[in-house]
Amino acid sequence: MFRRNNSEGSDSEREKSLHKVPEHDVPTPSIPSQRYSPPTTDWQRVNWQERFQHLAENAHDPRLKKFYQAGLDAGITDANMPISEVPMMVLDFETTGLNAAEHGILSIGAIPMNLHRISQQQARMWLAKPRRNLPAESIVIHGITHSQIQQAPDFIDILEEVLEFLAGRLLIVHYQGIERPFLAAAIEERIGERIEFPVIDTMHLEARLHRQKQLTLWQRFRGAKPVSIRLADSRTRYGLPWYHPHDAITDALATGELLQAQIAHHYSPNTTIGELWS
Amino acid sequence: MEAEHIEVLEFIRQYSPFTELPEEELAVAAQSIEVGYFKAGSQILEHNQQVADLHIIRSGAVEVFHRTGELYNRLSDGGFFAEAGLLRNGRVRYPAHAIEDTLIYFLPGELFNRFYDEYEEFADAVETEDRQRLKRAMRRNQNANDLMSVTIEHLISREPVSISADASIREAAEKMTNEEVSSLLIFDELVSTDEDALPSGVITDKDLRKRVLAVGLADSTPVREVMSTGLVFVEHNQRVFEAMLIMLRRNLHHLPVLKKNRTIGVLSLSDVVRHESKNSLFVVSSIFRQNSIEELATLVPDVQASFVRMVNEDANSRMIGSSMAVIGRSFKQRLLELGEEKFGPPPVPYCFLALGSMARDEQSVVTDQDNAMVLHDSFDPEQHDEYFRQLAQFVSDGLDACGYTYCTGYIMATNPEWRQPLKVWQEYFTRWVDDPTPEALLHASIFFDLEGVWGEIDYAKLLNELVQRKAKRSNRFLAFMARNALNRTPPLGFFKDFVMEKDGKHNNSINIKRRGTAPLADLIRVHSLAIGSRARNSFARLEDVMDANILPPGRGPDLRDALELISMVRIRHQALAIEQGEKPDNNVAPENLSDFERKNLKDAFQILSSAQRYMRFRYPPGAT
Numbered sequence: 001m002f003r004r005n006n007s008e009g010s011d012s013e014r015e016k017s018l019h020k021v022p023e024h025d026v027p028t029p030s031i032p033s034q035r036y037s038p039p040t041t042d043w044q045r046v047n048w049q050e051r052f053q054h055l056a057e058n059a060h061d062p063r064l065k066k067f068y069q070a071g072l073d074a075g076i077t078d079a080n081m082p083i084s085e086v087p088m089m090v091l092d093f094e095t096t097g098l099n100a101a102e103h104g105i106l107s108i109g110a111i112p113m114n115l116h117r118i119s120q121q122q123a124r125m126w127l128a129k130p131r132r133n134l135p136a137e138s139i140v141i142h143g144i145t146h147s148q149i150q151q152a153p154d155f156i157d158i159l160e161e162v163l164e165f166l167a168g169r170l171l172i173v174h175y176q177g178i179e180r181p182f183l184a185a186a187i188e189e190r191i192g193e194r195i196e197f198p199v200i201d202t203m204h205l206e207a208r209l210h211r212q213k214q215l216t217l218w219q220r221f222r223g224a225k226p227v228s229i230r231l232a233d234s235r236t237r238y239g240l241p242w243y244h245p246h247d248a249i250t251d252a253l254a255t256g257e258l259l260q261a262q263i264a265h266h267y268s269p270n271t272t273i274g275e276l277w278s
Numbered sequence: 279m280e281a282e283h284i285e286v287l288e289f290i291r292q293y294s295p296f297t298e299l300p301e302e303e304l305a306v307a308a309q310s311i312e313v314g315y316f317k318a319g320s321q322i323l324e325h326n327q328q329v330a331d332l333h334i335i336r337s338g339a340v341e342v343f344h345r346t347g348e349l350y351n352r353l354s355d356g357g358f359f360a361e362a363g364l365l366r367n368g369r370v371r372y373p374a375h376a377i378e379d380t381l382i383y384f385l386p387g388e389l390f391n392r393f394y395d396e397y398e399e400f401a402d403a404v405e406t407e408d409r410q411r412l413k414r415a416m417r418r419n420q421n422a423n424d425l426m427s428v429t430i431e432h433l434i435s436r437e438p439v440s441i442s443a444d445a446s447i448r449e450a451a452e453k454m455t456n457e458e459v460s461s462l463l464i465f466d467e468l469v470s471t472d473e474d475a476l477p478s479g480v481i482t483d484k485d486l487r488k489r490v491l492a493v494g495l496a497d498s499t500p501v502r503e504v505m506s507t508g509l510v511f512v513e514h515n516q517r518v519f520e521a522m523l524i525m526l527r528r529n530l531h532h533l534p535v536l537k538k539n540r541t542i543g544v545l546s547l548s549d550v551v552r553h554e555s556k557n558s559l560f561v562v563s564s565i566f567r568q569n570s571i572e573e574l575a576t577l578v579p580d581v582q583a584s585f586v587r588m589v590n591e592d593a594n595s596r597m598i599g600s601s602m603a604v605i606g607r608s609f610k611q612r613l614l615e616l617g618e619e620k621f622g623p624p625p626v627p628y629c630f631l632a633l634g635s636m637a638r639d640e641q642s643v644v645t646d647q648d649n650a651m652v653l654h655d656s657f658d659p660e661q662h663d664e665y666f667r668q669l670a671q672f673v674s675d676g677l678d679a680c681g682y683t684y685c686t687g688y689i690m691a692t693n694p695e696w697r698q699p700l701k702v703w704q705e706y707f708t709r710w711v712d713d714p715t716p717e718a719l720l721h722a723s724i725f726f727d728l729e730g731v732w733g734e735i736d737y738a739k740l741l742n743e744l745v746q747r748k749a750k751r752s753n754r755f756l757a758f759m760a761r762n763a764l765n766r767t768p769p770l771g772f773f774k775d776f777v778m779e780k781d782g783k784h785n786n787s788i789n790i791k792r793r794g795t796a797p798l799a800d801l802i803r804v805h806s807l808a809i810g811s812r813a814r815n816s817f818a819r820l821e822d823v824m825d826a827n828i829l830p831p832g833r834g835p836d837l838r839d840a841l842e843l844i845s846m847v848r849i850r851h852q853a854l855a856i857e858q859g860e861k862p863d864n865n866v867a868p869e870n871l872s873d874f875e876r877k878n879l880k881d882a883f884q885i886l887s888s889a890q891r892y893m894r895f896r897y898p899p900g901a902t
Contacts (some may be wrong), residue, residue, distance in 0.1 A: 014391075109281065117384065118313040123281040239379030241337040249281045253313065257381060260315035 043176075044278045048077040048198045061191050063163050070167035077198065079274025084115045086273055088200075089169035090256035091179050092248045093145070096130050100181035104130025105155060107144060109248025110165060111256060113172070117270060118256040124165055125249055127152035131189075135277060156190045168272060174231045174255040176201040198277040202258045205276065206234045209266065234258055238265065283308040286383060288335060293356035294873075295403030299393060307393075316376040329363045331366040331384035338380025339773075341782070342372045349782055352377070352773040361404055364390055398588065402503060427589060430521050430535055431514040433553055434543035438463050438534065440477060441501060447490055448497035450481055461532045461544055464505045477541060479505030480532055511536050522550050558584045558601040565608040570616070571676040574609060578681050581605055582856045585643045589853035594641075595845035596817050602641035606630060606682065607731050610649070613676040614732045617669045625662045626654040629730045629737035630673070633689065638727035638799065640845070641814045642791075643852050644862050647674065647682040648689045648724055650696040652737040657699040667696055687721060700737050711748040714755045718764055726803060727814055742812070750810040759807065760897035763800035764890050768793050768883035772876050775869045790851065791864040794844040794886070799839040801889055802837065804897075805829070816841060830892065837889055840882035847875055 032084065047074075056068035075081050090111050097103030111123040129152040173179045176199050184194045206229035228234070231254055232242060238261035243254045263271065287308035290296040312331070316322050316338070323329060325345055335357045342351040342359050350372050353359060362371040364529035366389045369783075394401045440463040441450050450462055463477035481501050489495070489504040510530060514537040519829060521533055531547040561580050568574045579708050584605075590599045614630055633648040651666060670691035678684055687854045691697050698706075710722050726745060730738025749755060767778045769788055776784035788794075799816050806819035809826040813819045817838060824834035851870070868876065 034371060071281055116314050119311060120281075120283050120286065120313070122312050123283070125281040238315075239318075239338055239382055243285045247284060250285045253283075253285065257313060257315055261317075261379065262322070264317040278423075 043198065046196075046198070048079065048277075051196065052077045055196065059193065061193050063160050064187075064191075064193060064195060067163045067167045067195070074168035076168065076273070079272060079277075081273050082270045083267065083273055083276060084269035086114070087169045088113050088115075088172050088256075088259075089166055090118065090172040090252045090259070091166070092173070092252040092255060093179050093182055093246050094246065095178060095182055096132075098178075100178075100185040102132065103129070103182075104132055105148060105182050105186055106130060107248045108162060109250075109252040110251045111249070112164075112169060113256045115260065115263060118253060118260070120253070123249060123252075126158050126162060128155045128158060129153065129209075130155075149184040154190075155186045155272075159187065159190065164210070170277070171197060171199045172203055172255060172259050173199050174234075174251070174258065175203040176278065200259065200273070200276045201278055202234070202255055202262060203229050203231070204278050205259075205262050205266075231255065231258065235261075238262070281309075282310070286311050286313075288332065289356075289638045290383070293334075293358075295358075295393075298399035299395055303393065303397075307385060307389065310386050310389055312386075314384060316380045316382060318376055318379050321373070321375045322380070322382065323370045323531050325370055325371050325373045327750065328368060329360050329370045330368070330387045332358055332364060332373070332387065332390040333360045333490060334358045334385060336383050337382040338342040338376060338846070339378040340374050340380055340517055340541075341377050342374045344372065349778075349780055351771060352778055352782070354774055361390070365394065365404075383549050400425060403739060412519070428518045428553070429515050430512055430518055430545055431537070431542075433518060433545060434514070434535055435547045436543060438477075438541050438543050440465055440734060441481075443478065443502040443505070444500050446498045447486070447495065447501055447504060448817075449500045451486060451497070454483070454767075459544075460546060460548070462501075463534060463544065464501055476511075476536075476539075477509065479507045480534065480544070481505045482532055483869065484531070496503050504690060509534055511541075513537070514542060515765050521545055521749040525550070558588070558605060560584075561605055562608045565605070565612050571613070571679050574612065574676060575679040579619070581681070582643060582862075585849075586853045586856050589849055595842055595849060597639040598849055599635075599638075599642070600815070602643060602645075603632075603636045603639045606636050606641050606645070609677060609680050609682070610673065611730050613673045614669070614872040616676075617672040618793065620672065621665060621668055623732075624669075625665055626657050627734045628653045628657075628666065629734040630691065630732040631731045631738055632731045634724045635799075637685065637814055639729040640795075640799070642849060643681075643684060643856070644864060646685045647677045648658075648685050649673070649677075649691050650689070650725075651698075652703050652730075652734075652741070653697070653699045654734070655699045657678060657703050663694075663697070667692070667694075670697060687724075689721070689724060700740065701878060703737075703741055704744060707744050708748070711745065711755045714752070714758045716758050716761060719755075719758045722758065723762060723800065724804065724806065726759075729814065745807070746810050746812060749807040756804060757809050757897040759804045760893050761899065763797065763804050766792055766797040766800070766896060767890065768797065768886045771880035771883060772868045772871075777868055787865045789864050790844065790848045790866045794883070795848060797843070798837070798841050798844065798886055801886070802841075802891060833889060833892070836881040836885045843878050843882045844886075847871070 051074050052059060052068045056065055059065045059068060071077055073085055076086055090113055092109045093105050094107040094109075095103050095105055105128050107128065108126045109123070110125075113117050127148055129149055131154070171179070180199060181199075184196070188194045210227040210229060231251070232245065235242070235254060235258055238258065240254075240257055240261060243250050245251060245254075263269070267276070283772060284518060287304060288629070290307060290311075291304050296307065299307065311334075318338075322333065322340065335353055335355055337355055339352065339354045340357065340359065341349060342353065344350045344815055350361070359372065359374050360370065363369050368387070420873075437535065439453065439457045439459050441453055443464050443466050454460070454462055454522050461480055461482040463482060464479040465475060466478050467475075481504060485504055485506060490497075490499070495504065510524060510528060510533060512524065512533045512535055514535050524533065525531065525547055533545045534541050535543045535545050547593065561577065562586050564577060564580065565902040568577065581602075585598065585602060588601060593601075610630065610632065618624065629652040631637075631650040631652060631875075635645060636648070651670060653662070653666065657663075674684065674690050674692050684690065689696060707725070710719060710725075726749075728741060730736070767780070769785075770780050771778050776786065778784060802816045802819050802823065805823045805828060807812060809823060809828060811819050811822035813822050820834060820838055820841070823829060829837075847862065847866065851864075854870075855862040871879065
């Protein structure tokens with residue numbers, strides 16, 4: 001079982017205990033282990049308004065068409081939209097590994113939110129049975145039993161429901177290197193078409209604050225370490241409580257709260273989504 | 279698939295009022311909660327804005343204010359607010375703002391109101407009418423009050439020791455010596471498996487002396503032949519005083535105690551005597567048997583033990599306060615008796631006065647001595663004062679040795695100012711009442727709780743009557759007394775492990791006398807002087823004040839409950855210190871208070887605070 005909270009590479013004992021995957025199952029991490037690096041595709045330069053308009057017309061799959069159209073209707077592609085007015089959805093996946101090309105989605109947690117409230121009442125959770133690299137029987141995934149996974153539907157069977165639920169809301173994640181490629185890969189594998197969307201990445205927002213400057217040689221000599229931008233460490237900086245990690249709903253909630261805190265401290269309700277997404 | 283909100287659920291279930299909800303409702307609550315973040319310094323609720331949710335603090339700290347801008351409460355993790363608005367008109371009553379970065383869980387108001395209506399315990403825990411809660415708490419407490427309620431079981435400290443009826447007297451004597459008991463239960467056949475068997479007799483020290491040694495029986499004689507039969511059993515849940523009556527009536531010293539038809543021990547007369555020796559009346563009678571200051575000082579542990587015992591037996595503050603006052607008074611009386619033996623009879627008649635808490639019958643175990651002497655008008659300082667000076671010094675030193683420390687304000691008969699003839703005292707009181715100044719009254723309030731404890735106690739009566747007559751007619755005097763009664767204020771409540779003050783400052787502990795019982799007694803005294811009450815005890819004064827109808831409706835009973843609660847917290851705090859071998863004091867640290875005490879203390883402080891506001895309104899500062 002693999003989770004990417006650990007993109008900093010410095011495993012705590014607690015997290016080590018979760019990595020019960022045999023060595024050979026561990027993929028070559030596509031995530032840099034020492035330093036956060038910005039996303040490979042320059043999503044920030046995409047004109048989402050035009051892109052969604054194009055995709056709403058040209059996507060083949062009707063479910064995708066609907067997804068793009070709903071995004072346009074809700075205005076989540078308008079870079080000038082203030083963050084306080086945009087409907088959002090905080091999203092978290094649990095996966096079998098870190099590489100979207102090799103691993104699959106196990107569970108999806110999604111909670112609708114806006115700048116002021118995160119709504120538990122409307123939260124949804126799905127389990128999915130990955131096609132490849134199923135965890136060995138002995139592995140009990142955090143909060144999910146092996147038999148639950150065995151009985152879970154294939155992603156294709158929940159695709160429509162998931163897309164309808166996510167549609168019309170700006171997606172919020174902590175580290176876009178998971179949800180974005182895994183959702184795209186899962187859909188492409190099943191219907192032969194990729195999905196694209198803007199996200200606000202709370203880890204990227206933290207990186208902007210703490211990773212703009214490289215540590216000087218002197219600082220490194222003095223043993224200074226870069227500030228951790230992992231979810232739990234980031235939350236601590238805003239006075240947010242510690243939550244048990246590795247449950248899709250809890251991690252989604254934790255991410256949503258982090259976004260509210262980041263906006264309260266470093267931005268304003270009038271900050272446009274164009275300044276925040278990536 | 280329905281999402282499970284484990285983190286939220288596990289959080290709310292730890293905190294009142296959610297602890298009162300069944301499991302399925304907790305899940306409903308967790309599922310319905312919304313979450314929001316507030317940066318330190320930001321406003322969470324404005325006065326009178328619409329409010330639709332109960333606000334629960336997940337992490338951080340929040341201040342809640344009165345509409346006047348006065349701090350009302352400060353809350354941290356697990357605290358909740360906005361309930362008052364939800365239960366009334368859906369508008370915010372107390373504005374709130376975040377003093378630390380704060381994460382709020384919002385529980386929908388509809389759900390909150392449903393829980394409130396359907397679960398009485400939930401409603402009790404939420405209860406916004408602080409007075410209601412305190413009243414209920416005090417009522418529950420009073421049900422447990424019964425000084426006569428100690429059961430026999432309470433005194434049984436060991437399993438009974440027994441022997442077979444066929445054993446020899448010698449074996450019995452050896453067993454009694456080895457086990458260090460004064461009696462043995464005798465069983466016909468000692469079958470340990472048959473627990474229901476009742477003993478057929480008992481043999482005691484006294485039996486061995488009278489029936490064996492005195493008549494020269496051989497020590498090989500079986501105990502059967504000398505044991506007492508026709509045992510009188512008592513049940514474990516009978517009261518100790520019932521057992522005492524049985525012993526007296528039947529002239530028995532040992533009673534086997536039954537529980538579910540099994541003998542669980544033997545109650546002996548000495549157990550009862552030992553128990554009763556911690557009784558305050560017993561302490562009083564031994565005070566009068568001591569013949570020197572040194573001997574009197576040896577009774578201090580007994581005084582403390584009787585105090586602890588009353589606390590453990592759930593006596594109320596009035597019983598404890600008056601018992602301790604009786605003990606204190608007895609020390610004074612015995613010391614004066616001894617002093618008159620030492621220095622000879624007094625040259626002129628005099629009255630020794632007790633002042634303050636002793637006169638009010640509200641003494642605690644931590645107290646200094648406040649006393650004075652009223653001398654006959656024929657008193658001639660040149661001739662007589664040396665005698666009274668020596669006597670006053672003797673009593674004062676004696677009291678100090680017995681745990682009543684010297685008064686730091688020097689209000690003692692050793693001070694010549696407070697050792698004066700009756701006519702001078704009458705002048706004092708006349709001046710205080712007719713021509714008051716705030717400074718003069720600042721230290722004089724203690725003289726308005728006055729009692730004669732020795733000698734010509736009519737002098738004390740004359741002074742009390744003078745005050746009673748004059749005070750109620752002097753608005754100026756009452757206004758100054760009222761102003762002084764407002765000098766000491768209660769804290770706002772508690773925050774984390776601190777005492778929170780109205781200006782938002784934190785303290786590690788609270789002097790519960792200075793901030794609680796004393797300002798309450800001051801306040802009640804002013805009202806009681808205003809109506810010319812003769813009572814001195816604060817509870818009795820309050821009853822008179824209530825009868826006179828000078829307080830807004832409901833305030834009298836509130837004050838009574840507040841006084842009882844604060845007094846009991848103070849008393850329990852001191853009893854605990856004594857039990858732990860520490861020196862009892864008045865400084866209570868919040869970390870040593872139970873949740874129940876904190877909540878109710880806070881309510882009591884608010885009642886005191888609003889009573890002080892009323893007093894300020896009743897005697898406005900400008901009027902003097």
